[in-house]
Amino acid sequence: MTLIGAFRQWCVQHRLKRYAIPDDLWANAIHALPFLRHWPPQRLQKLRDMAVLFLCEKNIVGAHGFQVHPFHRVVIAAQACVPILALGLRQYDDFKTVVLYPDEFISGVEWEDEFGVVHQDDEAMMGEAMAGGPIVLSWPDALDPTRGGAGEDVLPANVVIHEFVHKLDMRNGEANGFPVLPPSITPKRWHQALTSAYENFSARVAAGEETDIDCYAAESPPEFFAVISETFFVAPEVLESDYPEIAALLAAFYQYRP
Template sequence: MGWLRDWRRRRVLRQSEADAPTWQAACDAQAVLAGLPQADQERLRRLATLFLHEKTFEAAAGLTLTPPMRWRIAAVACLPVLNLGLDWYEGWSAIVVYPGEFMARQDFTDEAGVVHQLRRPLIGEAWERGPVILSWADVLDSETATDGFNVVIHELAHKLDLLNGEANGLPPLHRGMSVRAWADIFTRAYDDFCAHVDAGEDTAIDPYASDSPAEFFAVLSEAFFETPAVLNATYPPVYAQLRAFYRQDPLLRLA
């Protein structure tokens, strides 16, 4: 039924295109979109239009979600799949937006096999086949500077990672990409990064990346789009793998 989906998408694009000022305002608000060529901006606009049509946005804790807010989230959410396509975001439908940090319950099992429940504040979360949850305050903080922090890109990277069934830092790779090469390169970089963090050293990349291979992939995806020169200088082989996966080279437009 791919033809029906494509027909519906073409119909949506004809009927639901953003007016130029709304779309331009959404793009202008995002430092991470600086330098996008006109053709890429137009492709991003089409993806964001479809994203808004196919995903539901839900406001939580009293937040009022306006159309410009939705557009600003959609513009950044579609950047990772700019050259991949919206089908990479299939299997889930909702984005929940809180005004700021929200409390999340997480379960973990200790070495004795006892399951514990923990509640802690988060600014973003991505559930397998469930919603993406975002803090609007941190979405705004992510907009103004390319500092390697972008909660929208981080959580959408988790969604890509989850396409293989679990978040483990290994998303589905394209034909011609080697799983072994990816695993070797990311494992070496992750072990090296964790050693620096464990030694108490300052790192150019957010130390949260040492939490797990899944977080390493998500944080380095943030760095790939926001601070590509830093990532390329720190872990050039990782940058090359992400360039092949995302089919983009932010160094060329953010240099």
């Protein structure tokens, strides 16, 4: 190990000790996130360590009077670290801040259409990942992304994972469903598999089929990538049964199987 490598390692160990998440706080956070309850202890420990380092590096701030407490911070960090558990925290080094709202929020983002007319988004949102900026989340939706769903019809969802996957997607430009790929996946394989699954899924939704994957995935290729990633982590059996090839591809991309 080089001197710099050894120093980095020392910094990590120091942070893990100095800023450790207390046992009861971690237990409460895991209890609030049912999809993590069945993870093996070793992997949960890795997630806990990464959540500590995430919280050392990121600011989690409240908006519209929302008071951020340690429980909020840990619940956000634990979920945010799920997609990068094997890839590493560096994947998030292009932003510093997560903003929590007390409920759904209006983004107010302005965008220009093909005729040069500027529009402003005025839809209520649960989450938003801003290119070159923060991730914005509605706290109640970040805690329970299935709230408002109807009983048994609740779909596997996770708004925190969704927005952080958009951030991964934005590392090489605009979110387009084509993130920076590891050497084990050729761009051709990714493009073919994602495009064919996206087209198949969109056709199923257009035909009125009730899918087990959130139909919002049919919105666009980047939304497809974000939604199938949610499904991959929260309800892997659903993705495995509908699109096994995509489940295998995401396992290669995220470098582990939940």
